[in-house]
Amino acid sequence: MFDWFEWEFTLSLLTNGVLIGLMYALIALGFVLVYKATDAINFAQGEFVMLAAFFGAVMLLSAGAPFWVAVLVTLAGMIAFGFGLERVVLRPLIGRPIVSVIMATIGLAAVLRGVAPLVFGAETRSIVMPVEDAPIIWGPLFISPIQLIGAGVAVMFLAAFTWFFLKSRMGIAMRAVADNQQVAMAMGINVERYFALAWAMAGVVSALGGIVWGSLLGVDVHLALIGLKVFPVVILGGLDSIVGAIVGGLIIGIVENIAAGYLDPVVGGGTKDFAPYVLMIIALMVRPYGIFGKRQIERV
Amino acid sequence: MLTINNIEVVYDGVILVLKGVSLEVRDGSITTLLGANGAGKTTTLKAISGVLRAERGEVTKGSIELDGKRIDRFAAYDIVSHGVVQVFEGRRVFVNLTVEENLVAGGHVVPNLPKVRAGIERVYSYFPRLKERRQQQAGYLSGGEQQMLAIGRALMSDPKLILLDEPSLGLAPMLVEEIFGIVRQFVTKEKLTVLLVEQNAAMALDLADHGYVMENGRIVLEGAAATLRENSDIKEFYLGLNEGGVRKSYRDSKRYRRRKRWLS
Numbered sequence: 001m002f003d004w005f006e007w008e009f010t011l012s013l014l015t016n017g018v019l020i021g022l023m024y025a026l027i028a029l030g031f032v033l034v035y036k037a038t039d040a041i042n043f044a045q046g047e048f049v050m051l052a053a054f055f056g057a058v059m060l061l062s063a064g065a066p067f068w069v070a071v072l073v074t075l076a077g078m079i080a081f082g083f084g085l086e087r088v089v090l091r092p093l094i095g096r097p098i099v100s101v102i103m104a105t106i107g108l109a110a111v112l113r114g115v116a117p118l119v120f121g122a123e124t125r126s127i128v129m130p131v132e133d134a135p136i137i138w139g140p141l142f143i144s145p146i147q148l149i150g151a152g153v154a155v156m157f158l159a160a161f162t163w164f165f166l167k168s169r170m171g172i173a174m175r176a177v178a179d180n181q182q183v184a185m186a187m188g189i190n191v192e193r194y195f196a197l198a199w200a201m202a203g204v205v206s207a208l209g210g211i212v213w214g215s216l217l218g219v220d221v222h223l224a225l226i227g228l229k230v231f232p233v234v235i236l237g238g239l240d241s242i243v244g245a246i247v248g249g250l251i252i253g254i255v256e257n258i259a260a261g262y263l264d265p266v267v268g269g270g271t272k273d274f275a276p277y278v279l280m281i282i283a284l285m286v287r288p289y290g291i292f293g294k295r296q297i298e299r300v
Numbered sequence: 301m302l303t304i305n306n307i308e309v310v311y312d313g314v315i316l317v318l319k320g321v322s323l324e325v326r327d328g329s330i331t332t333l334l335g336a337n338g339a340g341k342t343t344t345l346k347a348i349s350g351v352l353r354a355e356r357g358e359v360t361k362g363s364i365e366l367d368g369k370r371i372d373r374f375a376a377y378d379i380v381s382h383g384v385v386q387v388f389e390g391r392r393v394f395v396n397l398t399v400e401e402n403l404v405a406g407g408h409v410v411p412n413l414p415k416v417r418a419g420i421e422r423v424y425s426y427f428p429r430l431k432e433r434r435q436q437q438a439g440y441l442s443g444g445e446q447q448m449l450a451i452g453r454a455l456m457s458d459p460k461l462i463l464l465d466e467p468s469l470g471l472a473p474m475l476v477e478e479i480f481g482i483v484r485q486f487v488t489k490e491k492l493t494v495l496l497v498e499q500n501a502a503m504a505l506d507l508a509d510h511g512y513v514m515e516n517g518r519i520v521l522e523g524a525a526a527t528l529r530e531n532s533d534i535k536e537f538y539l540g541l542n543e544g545g546v547r548k549s550y551r552d553s554k555r556y557r558r559r560k561r562w563l564s
């Protein structure tokens with residue numbers, strides 16, 4: 001029963017799933033950074049990506065900037081946005097129940113989705129990367145250059161942030177803040193500054209996510225929907241784990257591609273959109289803290 | 301070194317917990333602050349270390365001076381930079397970090413890496429058991445090891461003054477003995493100054509040079525540790541001994557009467 005064509009088909013679905021999965025992981029990383037440091041669930045992660053893509057597209061199309069300049073400006077803009085947001089909206093909420101921060105991010109998401117088209121216009125724009133459009137053909141595989149770049153950027157940043165949290169003094173301090181704010185404060189750590197840093201880092205990740213996803217899907221308000229994919233990814237991998245974001249991203253990317261390849265022809269399409277959430281619900285039932293998430297340590 | 305002048309502390313804008321506390325900690329000494337549950341000992345330490353704000357507490361009156369400089373308006377991280385560090389009651393290590401990462405976090409205010417490394421080695425020399433467990437997640441250490449880590453982590457900031465909140469809590473007597481011995485070495489070998497909050501009055505007064513007793517948000521008794529050890533109220537209420545020096549059950553001491561006498 002071994003079918004050569006089927007095997008090639010599966011392999012190409014897998015490859016695609018891995019690349020897309022890494023790109024999901026990049027977005028999920030922004031979410032994880034904020035959760036790790038501040039315990040806040042950022043419901044506006046998708047909107048961050050959308051905003052960054054708008055920055056990038058406007059720089060490229062309206063301002064006519066070279067690609068690398070557009071990337072740098074987007075990065076700078078999103079870092080400023082992260083710091084500003086922490087200062088203006090989130091800092092006044094320090095010490096309040098965490099649910100107020102969550103509500104604030106939900107509100108922020110709605111505001112960004114509403115205001116972005118007003119400021120930037122409603123039409124769909126494109127971000128064109130300075131690379132060949134034609135797919136790279138490698139044996140039986142057709143690989144999109146944009147996806148390859150997206151996955152490459154994702155791997156780079158996932159590795160960089162993993163190093164940051166495990167090895168750098170700042171990264172360790174940030175984990176200390178996440179572990180216990182009051183004690184971190186008593187150890188001489190400026191907790192507010194680390195909160196701001198976490199949001200700025202989410203800005204950096206969103207800037208790159210916005211550029212790669214924007215060039216893949218086009219830039220308009222619908223790009224924010226990418227944020228919804230973050231939830232199955234981080235629920236699977238663990239809200240506070242970078243490795244979890246990678247693994248969760250890969251699983252979701254692969255599952256949705258396989259589902260689309262094999263189930264869509266049977267049921268008539270659409271499985272890609274709900275397969276990740278089925279997986280998420282199962283994950284919540286069997287392992288609510290995720291594959292790599294920290295379990296609450298009971299011992300005192 | 302540290303002078304507290306008549307401070308009041310209010311939580312949530314209305315709950316008055318410290319009602320005019322004054323105390324002094326001399327350079328190179330061990331001073332102990334004793335008192336029953338809820339007396340305000342922990343609140344006093346938090347006022348000094350500046351972490352009250354995290355629980356919506358505030359010093360509303362009086363002043364806290366470190367070597368003549370007012371620190372009661374400083375942010376907590378600034379106070380650590382000035383050489384004052386608090387070890388919290390109940391240990392409160394960073395449970396998700398390894399032992400060594402806890403120490404690195406404790407050395408946050410130390411500017412350069414070689415100094416942090418030297419600091420870690422200094423902690424390991426006092427607590428060799430931590431070195432054996434250096435890569436272990438701190439949440440899985442035993443209670444005694446966590447207490448050592450909490451003290452070692454505080455030492456990492458290279459302080460002048462350590463505020464210790466009930467280090468004996470929940471530990472076996474032998475371990476308490478060991479930890480108190482190390483605290484004594486901090487003073488003799490490292491020239492540190494210690495403010496020790498304790499429920500275990502007998503051990504605290506053995507270790508300390510000077511003591512204060514707190515009741516209900518006020519200092520009610522003060523003196524050299526040796527004098528306090530001989531004080532009949534302390535003997536009966538905290539040390540559980542009656543006039544003849546015979547151990548007495550805690551239940552027998554008439555707490556209300558004692559408190560009344562201290563306050564008058």
Ligand SMILES: Nc1ncnc2c1ncn2[C@@H]1O[C@H](COP(=O)(O)OP(=O)(O)OP(=O)(O)O)[C@@H](O)[C@H]1O
Pocket residue numbers: 311312315317335336337338339340341342343344355357389499
């Ligand atoms: N964050 C807070 N908000 C409101 N009240 C508080 C807060 N922290 C402490 N208190 C109150 O202040 C009083 C003194 O508390 P504190 O913790 O300073 O006592 P303590 O002497 O350390 O007691 P223990 O020996 O039990 O540790 C208590 O009545 C307590 O209920």
Ligand SMILES: [Mg+2]
Pocket residue numbers: 341342343389465
């Ligand atoms: Mg206390």
